[in-house]
Amino acid sequence: MRDMMKTKQKKHSTSFSAAENGKTLHKNLDFTATEQYKLLRTNLGFTLPAGEKCPVIGVTSSIRGEGKSTTSINLSYVLAEKGSKVLLIDGDLRLPSVAKKMELDQKKGLTDFLMGQGGNLEDFRSPLLENWYIMTSGTIPPNPSELLGSSRMNALLTEFRKTFDYIVLDLPPVNLVSDAMSVAGYITGMVVVAREEYIEKKDLKACFRQLELSNVKILGCVMTCAKRKSGSYGKYGKYKRYKYYGHYGHDAESQKESGKGGKP
Numbered sequence: 102m103r104d105m106m107k108t109k110q111k112k113h114s115t116s117f118s119a120a121e122n123g124k125t126l127h128k129n130l131d132f133t134a135t136e137q138y139k140l141l142r143t144n145l146g147f148t149l150p151a152g153e154k155c156p157v158i159g160v161t162s163s164i165r166g167e168g169k170s171t172t173s174i175n176l177s178y179v180l181a182e183k184g185s186k187v188l189l190i191d192g193d194l195r196l197p198s199v200a201k202k203m204e205l206d207q208k209k210g211l212t213d214f215l216m217g218q219g220g221n222l223e224d225f226r227s228p229l230l231e232n233w234y235i236m237t238s239g240t241i242p243p244n245p246s247e248l249l250g251s252s253r254m255n256a257l258l259t260e261f262r263k264t265f266d267y268i269v270l271d272l273p274p275v276n277l278v279s280d281a282m283s284v285a286g287y288i289t290g291m292v293v294v295a296r297e298e299y300i301e302k303k304d305l306k307a308c309f310r311q312l313e314l315s316n317v318k319i320l321g322c323v324m325t326c327a328k329r330k331s332g333s334y335g336k337y338g339k340y341k342r343y344k345y346y347g348h349y350g351h352d353a354e355s356q357k358e359s360g361k362g363g364k365p
């Protein structure tokens with residue numbers, strides 16, 4: 102692994118452990134693969150716009166259960182581990198899971214901030230790393246799409262961007278609801294999670310088409326539950342840029358320019 106920079110951050114000793122054999126970030130996360138998420142971190146360095154202050158990285162997938170939340174948690178963790186000040190936000194306001202996965206009992210969350218009753222950001226600091234902040238969803242609203250896509254969300258992200266180096270936004274799946282697309286204009290780009298032997302090709306195509314139509318920059322694709330192929334990944338999810346990536350280009354603009362619309 103190229104990226105073996107040691108963390109300078111103080112790790113707090115709690116039940117969280119980034120831990121045994123380097124694969125487990127937290128016991129509630131059935132699956133983590135630290136090395137592969139570090140590779141994702143490295144590769145994002147190539148696809149994120151150079152020099153952008155605090156990129157906002159959305160994480161989505163075609164359908165549920167593909168590993169969005171797991172990826173969001175692990176990605177934000179490895180970004181923080183390298184010294185950046187990182188905020189993970191559970192933006193899946195329909196089926197939030199970050200609080201449960203990380204055993205957090207936050208009274209307030211994203212929706213409270215959106216309603217102007219958020220409170221102190223320091224309350225969201227993780228016990229694992231002092232520069233890792235985790236904001237759970239807050240009270241589930243009746244209108245998640247409207248709330249996520251509201252000008253308040255934009256204003257909130259603009260405010261947070263002044264404080265953090267990265268924001269990772271765990272979003273609902275693209276093919277089921279419009280929530281993920283409602284933040285399209287407020288994020289730097291999207292990481293798409295695809296679960297092998299779970300997602301159908303047509304669903305993945307529909308997901309990319311949606312992102313393309315909303316002018317979302319695709320930062321990369323994480324393939325979860327990838328089967329061992331070369332022997333190097335084993336049962337752990339591997340990161341790679343989506344194999345059909347070339348057909349879609351980096352974003353809809355380059356798409357239009359290149360005249361590629363195509364089928365994966």
Ligand SMILES: Nc1ncnc2c1ncn2[C@@H]1O[C@H](COP(=O)(O)OP(=O)(O)O)[C@@H](O)[C@H]1O
Pocket residue numbers: 130131132162164165166167168169170171172198324325326327336337338339
């Ligand atoms: N890379 C991976 N490889 C294998 N299983 C994974 C991976 N990422 C997540 N999982 C498992 O898949 C299930 C769904 O993950 P989750 O992150 O909750 O998905 P989502 O947020 O997309 O609904 C969980 O049981 C999780 O442990």
Ligand SMILES: [Mg+2]
Pocket residue numbers: 169170171193196197198
């Ligand atoms: Mg989830």
